[in-house]
Amino acid sequence: MARLYDIRVMTVLGSLLCLILGLAFPWSKTPIIVGLCFGIATLGVAAMVRAGQVSFGHAMYACIAGYTVAFLARAWPQLDGLLLILAGVGASLLAGAIVGVFVVRYRGIFFGMLNLAISMVLFSVIGKFYTLTGGTDGLRINRPTLLGFEFERAGFETVLLIGTLAAAIGLGFLVQRYFQSASGEALAGIKTNETRLEYLGLSARRVLWNGYFFSAGLVGLSGALFAMVQGLVTPDMGSWLRSGEFVFIAILGGSGHAIGAFLGAAVFELVKLFAAAYMTGVWQLLLGVTLIFVILVAPEGIIGLLMKKSALATRRGG
Amino acid sequence: MGVLIRTERLSLNFGGVIAADNIDFSLEEGERLAVIGQNGAGKTTFINICTGFLKPTGGRVWFDGKDVTGMEPRHIVRLGLGRSFQLPQLFLDHTVRQCLEISAAARSGKLSFLLPLARSVDAREIDHTLELVGLRDRSHELASSLPEGQRKLLDVAMALMLNPKLLIMDEPTSGVASEDKHDLMATLMRALDERKVTSWFVEHDVDIVSRYATRVAAWIAGKVAADGPPAEVLASEAVRREILGTA
Numbered sequence: 042m043a044r045l046y047d048i049r050v051m052t053v054l055g056s057l058l059c060l061i062l063g064l065a066f067p068w069s070k071t072p073i074i075v076g077l078c079f080g081i082a083t084l085g086v087a088a089m090v091r092a093g094q095v096s097f098g099h100a101m102y103a104c105i106a107g108y109t110v111a112f113l114a115r116a117w118p119q120l121d122g123l124l125l126i127l128a129g130v131g132a133s134l135l136a137g138a139i140v141g142v143f144v145v146r147y148r149g150i151f152f153g154m155l156n157l158a159i160s161m162v163l164f165s166v167i168g169k170f171y172t173l174t175g176g177t178d179g180l181r182i183n184r185p186t187l188l189g190f191e192f193e194r195a196g197f198e199t200v201l202l203i204g205t206l207a208a209a210i211g212l213g214f215l216v217q218r219y220f221q222s223a224s225g226e227a228l229a230g231i232k233t234n235e236t237r238l239e240y241l242g243l244s245a246r247r248v249l250w251n252g253y254f255f256s257a258g259l260v261g262l263s264g265a266l267f268a269m270v271q272g273l274v275t276p277d278m279g280s281w282l283r284s285g286e287f288v289f290i291a292i293l294g295g296s297g298h299a300i301g302a303f304l305g306a307a308v309f310e311l312v313k314l315f316a317a318a319y320m321t322g323v324w325q326l327l328l329g330v331t332l333i334f335v336i337l338v339a340p341e342g343i344i345g346l347l348m349k350k351s352a353l354a355t356r357r358g359g
Numbered sequence: 360m361g362v363l364i365r366t367e368r369l370s371l372n373f374g375g376v377i378a379a380d381n382i383d384f385s386l387e388e389g390e391r392l393a394v395i396g397q398n399g400a401g402k403t404t405f406i407n408i409c410t411g412f413l414k415p416t417g418g419r420v421w422f423d424g425k426d427v428t429g430m431e432p433r434h435i436v437r438l439g440l441g442r443s444f445q446l447p448q449l450f451l452d453h454t455v456r457q458c459l460e461i462s463a464a465a466r467s468g469k470l471s472f473l474l475p476l477a478r479s480v481d482a483r484e485i486d487h488t489l490e491l492v493g494l495r496d497r498s499h500e501l502a503s504s505l506p507e508g509q510r511k512l513l514d515v516a517m518a519l520m521l522n523p524k525l526l527i528m529d530e531p532t533s534g535v536a537s538e539d540k541h542d543l544m545a546t547l548m549r550a551l552d553e554r555k556v557t558s559w560f561v562e563h564d565v566d567i568v569s570r571y572a573t574r575v576a577a578w579i580a581g582k583v584a585a586d587g588p589p590a591e592v593l594a595s596e597a598v599r600r601e602i603l604g605t606a
């Protein structure tokens with residue numbers, strides 16, 4: 042049980058840290074929410090990694106959800122923030138369901154590149170239809186009500202911080218349950234043996250589609266929250282660079298346990314903040330070195346390293 | 360006792376190689392068929408066509424009364440066919456126990472999303488099957504850590520977990536230490552009889568064939584050259600000359 046205990050402790054400590062930092066230093070609320078958003082998106086990308094598939098286009102679902110929020114908020118300014126978020130997630134799930142039907146036929150490099158290609162089409166469509174989408178400048182979103190209450194900027198961010206944190210914990214728990222369920226283990230079976238899945242009477246495509254559908258919704262939620270906290274959506278939300286960052290975080294944090302997504306996101310955000318403050322212009326260098334370090338020292342990511350350590354400790358009776 | 364699987368003029372060529380040459384074949388419920396034949400005779404190819412892995416260039420296959428020609432393997436599996444492989448097909452990143460749990464969960468056709476895998480299956484059934492193939496003490500090790508012989512057993516166990524009507528095993532004892540082969544076959548056959556599973560296994564060892572099969576079919580160059588009671592087939596001229604090399 043040592044492992045579970047550690048993860049509970051990590052979750053509690055991490056959550057407290059987010060809240061205390063956020064309340065003590067108001068400027069940190071936005072980076073913390075953004076970090077949590079990255080973690081939620083990475084949960085989805087990590088599900089694909091468990092199936093042995095790496096998507097370089099998943100950020101498109103953040104983009105789809107973000108623009109859905111923006112369009113709706115501009116058309117009906119009275120709509121509540123929670124409704125906007127739900128609509129954003131709904132749109133990304135719908136898109137994921139449709140795109141999923143095509144992409145689950147492919148594996149490996151083809152899966153990765155097909156996702157990339159679709160996200161690039163979306164990216165350029167948004168850039169082209171300037172009158173509707175604001176082109177590369179994006180769209181502003183006025184601060185909506187939350188659960189019927191109007192908030193000042195500070196209060197809005199605090200509520201968003203608490204809400205995002207709650208969503209991150211709840212979804213982390215649900216996604217971990219999914220990973221360990223029959224569906225989730227079959228998903229991991231896609232990585233090692235699709236022939237056996239087929240000869241168990243299962244459709245590997247169907248199993249992968251389920252995972253893809255959830256992953257689109259998770260990335261979508263992150264995009265909707267991101268749009269709310271920034272008050273702005275731009276095509277960059279769906280760029281291949283952003284997709285690459287999700288993959289980066291998934292590998293950094295590891296996909297052995299759902300919490301890996303958040304550990305990865307935390308390290309990613311910290312490195313970015315640190316570099317922005319002390320080593321302007323070289324944050325890519327710092328991130329690159331971090332990733333090389335992780336791949337060499339902990340190929341299963343941060344969580345893989347921790348789980349191995351705690352398994353060793355358990356075996357030694359510690 | 361009805362016909363469980365039947366083929367009619369089943370054929371397939373790979374380029375110039377005729378791997379299945381107009382095969383008419385049938386297997387009755389309750390039989391234990393051993394298939395013998397030299398390397399490259401087409402034993403695995405015939406299994407691959409019958410289970411939907413390869414599409415035949417001609418002919419038809421019926422399983423349990425249904426025409427399954429050209430159907431995907433998973434649909435044929437759902438009708439009650441289990442298969443183990445010459446090269447074991449395992450979930451190498453999963454533990455031995457999880458491999459069987461996934462099989463057991465797949466049997467119902469509906470995989471749960473939130474219930475932990477171990478709790479969505481009957482633990483006693485998993486224990487029983489692990490015991491049967493002698494993998495109980497390795498149940499928490501990764502499938503990838505097993506030696507070849509035990510991989511084969513796990514592969515068979517995964518197919519058995521589906522409670523099939525027909526179990527096809529492609530060389531279940533290859534890679535298993537020779538002193539363990541008889542024990543293994545005896546246990547397997549007992550389990551199959553208990554569950555009333557019809558079986559068909561490919562086997563090179565004549566001792567095992569004559570001991571455990573109720574019927575033998577000999578494959579030569581994509582054709583069934585001899586088919587009947589073990590003693591008769593193993594004594595036939597063509598089999599002794601072409602397969603056993605004792606004539």
Ligand SMILES: Nc1ncnc2c1ncn2[C@@H]1O[C@H](COP(=O)(O)OP(=O)(O)OP(=O)(O)O)[C@@H](O)[C@H]1O
Nearest residue numbers: 373376378396397398399400401402403404405445
């Ligand atoms: N996918 C394939 N593509 C091309 N040729 C193939 C393919 N599969 C099998 N063959 C050929 O078909 C013939 C029959 O092969 P098969 O594997 O069915 O033989 P087998 O009786 O199972 O032999 P073994 O005892 O070695 O397992 C061989 O000549 C083989 O080279």
Ligand SMILES: [Mg+2]
Nearest residue numbers: 402403404445
């Ligand atoms: Mg073969």
